[in-house]
Amino acid sequence: MKGSLELTRVAIVGLGLMGGSLAAALKERNACQEVWGIARRKETIDEALQRGFIDKGTCKLANGVKGADVVVLATPVRVIIELIHELSPLLPSGCLLMDMGSTKREVIKAMGALPPHIQPLGGHPMCGKETSGLAAAEANLYEGAIFVLTPLPRTSQEALDLAKELVKAVGARPLVVEAERHDRLVAAISHLPYLLSLALVMTAEEVAAEDDLVWKLAASGFRDTSRLAASGVTMMLDVLVTNREAVEEMLARFRGQMDRLEKALKLGEEKRLRRLIESARRQRTEQLRGATR
Amino acid sequence: MKGSLELTRVAIVGLGLMGGSLAAALKERNACQEVWGIARRKETIDEALQRGFIDKGTCKLANGVKGADVVVLATPVRVIIELIHELSPLLPSGCLLMDMGSTKREVIKAMGALPPHIQPLGGHPMCGKETSGLAAAEANLYEGAIFVLTPLPRTSQEALDLAKELVKAVGARPLVVEAERHDRLVAAISHLPYLLSLALVMTAEEVAAEDDLVWKLAASGFRDTSRLAASGVTMMLDVLVTNREAVEEMLARFRGQMDRLEKALKLGEEKRLRRLIESARRQRTEQLRGATR
Numbered sequence: 001m002k003g004s005l006e007l008t009r010v011a012i013v014g015l016g017l018m019g020g021s022l023a024a025a026l027k028e029r030n031a032c033q034e035v036w037g038i039a040r041r042k043e044t045i046d047e048a049l050q051r052g053f054i055d056k057g058t059c060k061l062a063n064g065v066k067g068a069d070v071v072v073l074a075t076p077v078r079v080i081i082e083l084i085h086e087l088s089p090l091l092p093s094g095c096l097l098m099d100m101g102s103t104k105r106e107v108i109k110a111m112g113a114l115p116p117h118i119q120p121l122g123g124h125p126m127c128g129k130e131t132s133g134l135a136a137a138e139a140n141l142y143e144g145a146i147f148v149l150t151p152l153p154r155t156s157q158e159a160l161d162l163a164k165e166l167v168k169a170v171g172a173r174p175l176v177v178e179a180e181r182h183d184r185l186v187a188a189i190s191h192l193p194y195l196l197s198l199a200l201v202m203t204a205e206e207v208a209a210e211d212d213l214v215w216k217l218a219a220s221g222f223r224d225t226s227r228l229a230a231s232g233v234t235m236m237l238d239v240l241v242t243n244r245e246a247v248e249e250m251l252a253r254f255r256g257q258m259d260r261l262e263k264a265l266k267l268g269e270e271k272r273l274r275r276l277i278e279s280a281r282r283q284r285t286e287q288l289r290g291a292t293r
Numbered sequence: 294m295k296g297s298l299e300l301t302r303v304a305i306v307g308l309g310l311m312g313g314s315l316a317a318a319l320k321e322r323n324a325c326q327e328v329w330g331i332a333r334r335k336e337t338i339d340e341a342l343q344r345g346f347i348d349k350g351t352c353k354l355a356n357g358v359k360g361a362d363v364v365v366l367a368t369p370v371r372v373i374i375e376l377i378h379e380l381s382p383l384l385p386s387g388c389l390l391m392d393m394g395s396t397k398r399e400v401i402k403a404m405g406a407l408p409p410h411i412q413p414l415g416g417h418p419m420c421g422k423e424t425s426g427l428a429a430a431e432a433n434l435y436e437g438a439i440f441v442l443t444p445l446p447r448t449s450q451e452a453l454d455l456a457k458e459l460v461k462a463v464g465a466r467p468l469v470v471e472a473e474r475h476d477r478l479v480a481a482i483s484h485l486p487y488l489l490s491l492a493l494v495m496t497a498e499e500v501a502a503e504d505d506l507v508w509k510l511a512a513s514g515f516r517d518t519s520r521l522a523a524s525g526v527t528m529m530l531d532v533l534v535t536n537r538e539a540v541e542e543m544l545a546r547f548r549g550q551m552d553r554l555e556k557a558l559k560l561g562e563e564k565r566l567r568r569l570i571e572s573a574r575r576q577r578t579e580q581l582r583g584a585t586r
Contacts, residue, residue: 126510126511126512127512127513128512128513128514129513145512146509146510146512148510175509177506181504181506182510184500184504185500185504185506185507185510186510188496188497188500188507189497189507189508189510189511189512189514189515190510190512190514190515192493192496193493193514193515193517193518193519194514195551195554195555196489196493196518196551197518198550198554198569198570198573199547199550199551199554200485200486200489200547201573201574201576201577202550202553202554202569202572202573202576203481203485203543203546203547203550204481204482204576204580205572205573205576206546206550207477207478207481207543207546208580211474211477211478213470213474213478214478214481214482215482215580215581216439216468217419217439217441217475217478217479217482217483218419218482218580218581219419219420219421219438219439219482219483220420220421220422221421221482221483221486221487221520221521222482222483222486222581223581224486224517224518224520224521225486225489225490225517225518225520225521226486226577226581227514227517227518228514228517228518229573229574229577230574230577230578231574233567233570233571233574236570237563237566237567237570240558240566241558241561241563244558244559247558248555248558248559250496250500251551251555253496253499253500254492254493254496255548255551256499257491257492257495257496257499258488258489258492258544258548260495261488261491261492261495262488262541262544265533265534265537265540265541266537266541268534270530270534273530273533274526274530276491276495277491277526277529277530278526279495279498280491280494280495280498280522281494281522281523281524281526283494283495283497283498284494284519284522284523285523287497287501287508287511288508288511288515288516288519
């Protein structure tokens with residue numbers, strides 16, 4: 001394995017928002033020797049080349065990873081898992097294979113079956129937008145974001161260090177977290193909000209069936225709270241399906257908290273309601289104070 | 294009643310985000326003869342004068358509304374209701390009394406008891422920010438927003454026209470909606486999102502009690518979905534308490550929609566889950582397309 005990022009050729013599989021932005025950031029900062037792109041559609045490769053995000057590109061996986069020092073999988077989680085199996089006989093010896101999927105347990109499990117000459121490592125940058133695709137990609141997407149890394153027991157220190165160098169090179173902050181712990185925590189702060197956002201839109205839709213003025217009155221509050229409902233469908237479906245248990249745990253906890261609020265409101269326990277609201281407001285303000293995005 | 298806004302003296306009671314922004318917008322556009330401010334604290338009056346939002350100000354309600362042609366109540370809903378009773382013997386004959394409270398049914402009810410020489414009218418601008426107070430006020434807050442007006446049976450056409458003129462003068466779009474209908478619709482697109490936002494923060498807090506890494510991983514998705522939890526506590530408490538029935542209806546509907554999503558996930562009915570997600574995504578995109586805020 002090449003120990004220094006600047007000497008590596010980085011192949012990125014999937015040039016959507018995340019992969020495209022990673023390519024753009026690596027190129028803009030001149031962080032590695034070359035950036036290669038692999039995408040399903042020829043038009044995506046052409047756009048990435050034209051925007052200067054990659055040095056070369058191909059639609060053929062085998063060609064795209066040949067001679068690569070680092071391969072980054074940037075597709076929906078279940079495609080990542082398929083790609084790991086598919087890449088198993090194709091990856092060069094000593095290659096670092098990492099991913100940027102939103103759940104980690106099943107990815108890590110698939111990585112565990114790779115031949116020993118490959119260095120696998122899970123990754124998940126805690127950033128994004130509700131718009132997907134290469135058109136939305138931008139070089140500063142990772143700026144200031146936490147980038148979770150989930151090494152396997154077999155992952156060498158050298159491979160982890162190279163991944164950390166890559167993460168820092170695009171402006172993000174590496175944070176090593178165990179895969180199961182990661183999945184449970186993102187169920188609370190990412191997958192639960194997504195489901196709430198969907199169910200909120202579905203509720204408004206239900207009300208709109210009786211009175212469609214409801215959409216006209218929707219202002220910034222509704223817009224913010226429902227923003228995640230605009231996320232990429234396939235990406236989020238993969239997330240939910242590969243993290244079902246943790247998501248169900250968080251839904252149950254959420255119901256419990258909603259019940260506390262509703263009970264206080266229903267019983268006219270105003271002091272209790274005010275305490276709950278004040279505490280949540282304080283928590284939100286204090287805990288998100290330092291967050292950059 | 295003076296028929297044209299530019300000849301009127303407008304007194305605004307409450308110089309927080311909404312009242313302060315209304316004063317700022319009226320002054321900036323030179324929309325009326327004079328803007329007066331009434332606030333509980335002397336410091337607020339001083340700040341509003343210093344920023345050029347009002348021509349004069351006082352902490353004394355009776356002095357502040359003396360000689361006013363239009364009085365706008367811009368406080369939390371239950372304070373508005375108290376103010377209506379308090380202002381009843383104080384308002385000049387022919388005066389237009391309107392409010393900007395977030396729920397309308399109870400406000401309208403209180404307005405119904407005013408003496409016949411006063412012209413009452415409910416109002417609710419569909420905009421805001423999660424930051425409150427005069428410091429957050431800005432002249433363009435109302436730009437492009439829907440401004441709901443809820444006339445009483447006794448409200449004259451002249452009074453309604455004057456209110457519409459005021460609404461348009463600050464850049465908003467007047468929309469006449471019956472009070473009960475308004476309250477039910479905002480329960481769906483404003484009060485429900487608020488409660489979800491609170492319960493989401495409470496859930497994260499519950500998880501953080503076991504693993505405080507959760508806050509560190511919270512990214513833009515959590516930030517957006519929980520934004521409303523930072524709203525002013527007294528304002529929102531008044532909203533919930535004065536709109537309890539409609540809020541409870543929406544909570545029940547929301548639970549039903551969440552159950553649909555969870556059931557499809559739990560049973561592994563992926564096609565159904567995808568259909569639900571795709572439909573919500575499409576609705577959100579299409580219905581909010583035209584919205585400016």
